[in-house]
Amino acid sequence: MTASRIRIVSVLPGLLGTYGDGGNVLVLERRLAWRGVDVEVVTTTVDDPLPVGGDLYVLGGGEDEAQVLALKLLRGAGLATVLERGTPVLAVCAGLQLLGSTLVVGDGTVVPGLDVLDLSTGRLERRAVGEVIARPGLGLPQLTGFANHGGATVLGPAAQPFARVLSGPGNAGHADPDEGVLQGSVVGTYLHGPVLARNPALADLLLTRAHGGPLPDLPVGPPEALHAARLADR
Amino acid sequence: MEQVLDHVVFAFARLVGSASRLARRGAGLTLPGRIALLLSPSALRRLSRSRRVILVSGTNGKTTTTRLLTAALGFLGPVVSNGSGSNLEAGLVSALLGTPASRAAVLEVDEVVLPRALASCRPVAVVLLNLSRDQLDRTSEVSFHVARWQAALGIYDGSVVANADDPLVVAAVRGGRPTERDVVWVAAGQTWWGDVPLCPACGASWSVPDGPWSCTGCGSQRPEPAWSLVGDTLLSRSGESAKLALALPGRASAANAAMAAAAAHLQGVPVEAALERMRSVTDVEGRYLSSRQGEHDLRLVLAKNPAGWLEALTELVRGEDPVVIALNARSADGIDPSWLWDVPFERLRGRPVVVTGERAVDLSVRLFYAEVPHTVHPDLATCVAALPPGACSVVANYTAFVQARESLARGIA
CATH class of the missing domain: 3.90.190.20 (Mur ligase, C-terminal domain)
Known part of the structure; x- marks a missing residue:
């Protein structure tokens, strides 16, 4: 069944928006509108409960203090319900970390996460920073993006890596070949750029899932040129 | 003996610098500084000793504020400056090399280098403009700068001229100097709020204000400014007002001028004299050219x-x-x-x-x-x-x- 109107929930971008990840929501919204699909973006703030009836949820990266507040606000807020329904979720960087079992913030405090993904995040000795090219699952073309994180994320058995790193740092730094996470309806990644601006095919995959059926193709344009340009840098 | 050695080291560094400029090697600008630092790692401290130094730092507006303040302080006598924007340690040393210590210096400093420069230069005043996200791959998240500035200001005893409208600058200053002694607050404005979703003092969430900011969580609020920029007018707490009428366009230039005027006033330059000199600045390294x-x-x-x-x-x-x-x-x-x-x-x-x-x-x-x-x-x-x-x-x-x-x-x- 396809939805007549797609509701994209931008989860706390005021807190989880340090690395330009707000762009992911704009990319999703435009790519639906250009196809003539009715789309609504619901942006949550610290004063709003998380709406549970959305068709696609997007979380971005942020600084530690903001991440801790986001975690507090999202605890028990219904994200588990969203995942039980199989609603697609894109979680980037801090957004990925807070869905796991534990994470480390500030001066090294270990904080329990929302525990909806089988992963935990420790602390890297040196931040993992740089361009990444990776080969993803889900039948997608190669991914490009920019990693910039101090977390060392390790996946448990129920989670799979989203992609295999071909160049650049992975989830737990430069020696780790795993990039991101796939578990249930969640696609998690450390890639900024924002990742959906860099990888239009990933944006369309999420939209197809949210829509519940195939979407017409869009003409090839600047996003495809950018994807090709970053792949050619390697 | 130490001073004789300094003399030789600094003379050598200057010589290599001029040779490299003659050879049209682009790095000539900071090469003398790099050589001096190599031979004498405490070069910045030594060159700043017994000199009146003012440092200018922040994410945006460093070069323009430095130029405006240099112009304003010209009222009191000749001033040296790293006006070309070379704001790392070698750039600061290069600017000071070969200039008499009697001469005041206005130096712009990269926000990462500021703590080290404060300790080395022991400036009479530091001007703190603003903090926001910039080059996140190279430097760090903004809260990191706040913490480092705070620690550095905690052991610095000169004057501080700081933007009261930027909660991150205020957090760094109040954290480092809770008494707010010798702090001149300037309401220079704040356009970008993306990096302060939370109160930097207590971590409570707040919303972007229309007027002066305040936190309902911990009660911290914008400091009472000694100077306020309102449109194109600089107002003092005592009720004087002066029209900026700069040659440089834009709100950001006006904010930089307000900060520079407050710093110049602190050094004894009357505001109108400072502004008159700042109005003659028409081009800052090509900005608004x-x-x-x-x-x-x-x-x-x-x-x-x-x-x-x-x-x-x-x-x-x-x-x-x-x-x-x-x-x-x-x-x-x-x-x-x-x-x-x-x-x-x-x-x-x-x-x-x-x-x-x-x-x-x-x-x-x-x-x-x-x-x-x-x-x-x-x-x-x-x-x-x-x-x-x-x-x-x-x-x-x-x-x-x-x-x-x-x-x-x-x-x-």
């Missing part, structure tokens, strides 16, 4: 991060002229241009836009999703040639700006 190129009148604007772009867009939206945007992502720019997505480029809809630079494709994607029609060109000359004759603005980030300035100096028509 006007250049006639064939049938086009170009105006050059530097914007290198979301806060800077927000200021630039606020100026640009007043006109209807075409806009050229040039974007690079070299290490001096930050190698990740994700920040483009924090800039409301949607405001350029309806104007002719042409783009260039090493990362023009990233910019093109941002404009594509902002639904701003544009064309991509290989360089500035072809960008401008694609526009109808008349005025246009050229907005560029750091290394693209330097390239644009150089091409305009050579001529592109």
Whole structure:
């Protein structure tokens, strides 16, 4: 069944928006509108409960203090319900970390996460920073993006890596070949750029899932040129 | 003996510097400083000793504020400065080498280097402009700078001139000097709020205010300013007012002038005398440079991060002229241009836009999703040639700006 109107929930971008990840929501919204699909973006703030009836949820990266507040606000807020329904979720960087079992913030405090993904995040000795090219699952073309994180994320058995790193740092730094996470309806990644601006095919995959059926193709344009340009840098 | 050695070391460093300039090696600007630091790691401390130094730091506006303050302090006598924007330790040392210690110095300092420079230079005053996201790949998240500034200010005993409207600057100053002794607060304005979703003092969430900021969580609020910028007027707490009427355009320039005027006043320059000297500043390393190129009148604007772009867009939206945007992502720019997505480029809809630079494709994607029609060109000359004759603005980030300035100096028509 396809939805007549797609509701994209931008989860706390005021807190989880340090690395330009707000762009992911704009990319999703435009790519639906250009196809003539009715789309609504619901942006949550610290004063709003998380709406549970959305068709696609997007979380971005942020600084530690903001991440801790986001975690507090999202605890028990219904994200588990969203995942039980199989609603697609894109979680980037801090957004990925807070869905796991534990994470480390500030001066090294270990904080329990929302525990909806089988992963935990420790602390890297040196931040993992740089361009990444990776080969993803889900039948997608190669991914490009920019990693910039101090977390060392390790996946448990129920989670799979989203992609295999071909160049650049992975989830737990430069020696780790795993990039991101796939578990249930969640696609998690450390890639900024924002990742959906860099990888239009990933944006369309999420939209197809949210829509519940195939979407017409869009003409090839600047996003495809950018994807090709970053792949050619390697 | 130590001083004789310094003398020899510094003379040698200067000599190599002039030789390298003669040989037209570009690094000549900071080479003397690098050599001096190599031979004498405490060169900055030694060169600052018994000299009146004022440091200027912050994410945006360092170079302009430094230039304006240098002009204003000229009222009291000759001033040395690293006016070319070389704001790391070697740039500071290079500026001081070969100038008499009797001469005051106004030095802009990179926000990462500020703690070290405060300890080395022991300035009579430090001017703190603002903090916001910039080059996140190279430096760090903004809270890191706040913590480092706070620690450095805790062991510094000179005067502080600080922007009261930026909660992150205020947090650094109050954290480092809770008594607020010898702190001159200036309400210089704050346009970008993206980096303060939470109260920096207590971590409570708050909303962006229309007027002076305050936190309902811990009660911290904007300090009572000694100076306030209201439109183009600088008001003092005691009720005096002075019109800025700068030659430099834009709200950001006015904010920088307000900070510079407060710092100059602290050094004994009457405000009107400071402003009069600042009005003669027409060009700061090419910022706002006007250049006639064939049938086009170009105006050059530097914007290198979301806060800077927000200021630039606020100026640009007043006109209807075409806009050229040039974007690079070299290490001096930050190698990740994700920040483009924090800039409301949607405001350029309806104007002719042409783009260039090493990362023009990233910019093109941002404009594509902002639904701003544009064309991509290989360089500035072809960008401008694609526009109808008349005025246009050229907005560029750091290394693209330097390239644009150089091409305009050579001529592109």
